[in-house]
Amino acid sequence: MLDFNIGCNTIGYNMRIGFMVNDAFGIGDGMESERNLEDPNEEARGFYQNSEEATHPLCEGSLHSALSVAVRLMSIKSDWNVAQAAMDSMVSLLGKLVNPELNIPQNFYQAKKLVSKLGLSYSRIDCCINGCMLFYKNDAELENCKFYGHARYKRTPGGKMVSIKAMHYLPLIPRLKRLYASMSSTPHMKWHHENKRPPGVLSHPLDGEAWKHFDRTYPDFVSELRNVRLGLCADGFTPFSNSGTPYSCWPIFITPYNLPSEMCMTCPYIFLSCIIPSPRNPKSLIDVYLQPLIDDNYNYGMKV
Structure with missing residues (x-):
């Protein structure tokens, strides 16, 4: 860094x-x-x-x-x-x-x-002021919320129309490609397969029952060792709690679990994915803001 x-x-x-x-x-x-x-x-x-x-x-x-x-x-x-x-x-x-x-x-x-x-790009995506939808993909041309009719734009004193609320999405795929382009990280992308622990030892998510259940459920995904498994982290809030501290924005992070423990939770491999603007905790509406990230993962066959 x-x-x-x-x-x-x-x-x-x-x-x-x-x-x-x-x-x-x-x-x-x-x-x-x-x-x-x-x-x-x-x-x-x-x-x-x-x-x-x-x-x-x-x-x-x-x-x-x-x-x-x-x-x-x-x-x-x-x-x-x-x-x-x-x-x-x-x-x-x-x-x-x-x-x-x-x-x-x-x-x-x-x-x-x-x-x-x-390749350090980002996308700015307009949101409904209440967070119930994104003006994204098939809804990109709408000017009002399709659920409650809230306006997408407001007029500034200078007469310019600007979006009321917008989130920032930092594409994940280019950063994952760099994990295979860099000689310092490429050899570690199969670590999760090559370093399995004996039963009863827990030192990495791969040793947990959730990981093993996933392997049994999706054998085709598991057969390609280079497929990327991702962990999703949020800072400052939990989806179903009222205890979140009020902030002006809410970050979403992604980390690749293919890497060993001493790498996957370190700063170079924790990727900022979404910045959600709002003084209020997103709570259960977080899935709305995760749509671009979910689409990226679906299109490239990764699992979160």
Whole structure:
């Protein structure tokens, strides 16, 4: 994981940028021959090409790349809550002060576009104000709740129509693909099959009766050892309790249970999946907000 502290030294920071790209796309010292045992598909080739282009040094001997500059700019904007117009002004001034031949972003949009090549995307999905439905898939064009008629949009003082409530969904599939693209995680994705404990020993979810019942129920899924099993976690609320603390948003996390215990519950492998905005606990309506995640799992044959 990257540490975007403003005071970090340049050399260490750029080394971590390189580690991030190498780990995300499975390229690095000593790994090239292993990665090339099987030709990547078209999507993977695009990932490799974009990451290699983005990490070219700005000039000979430079410790910075266009990617490291873009990531640092986005980090500064996030850490200090800088307005986008202010960022554009600062980046514009930076471009006038340095060599114009250096390939640095000319504005915040270009910086964001460059970082997006790594596939760190998200979807913004409008919701009913009461959380009873998402304006999603077949309902994406509706302007009112199909159950109770609540409006989807409101008009701002400037006359612009904006959605009243929207959630953010961070696609899970690209992050799971990276588990098989990175040489540091690929060997561990079959750990759950290769490290079963004797009866009576419980050290991982695979040793529990629920896991064994699942194996008996879905033998076709179990036959492919690389299939991903996921655990779903929520922070700050429980679906059927009134004890949730009031927050402005509610996060949903996913972790792959294929990995050993010392990995699957650590920060790099706990994936933020959904951010649900509301001052109220989602409680039993949580299934409404999980629709995009459930669809991803259904389409790719994974089990939660």
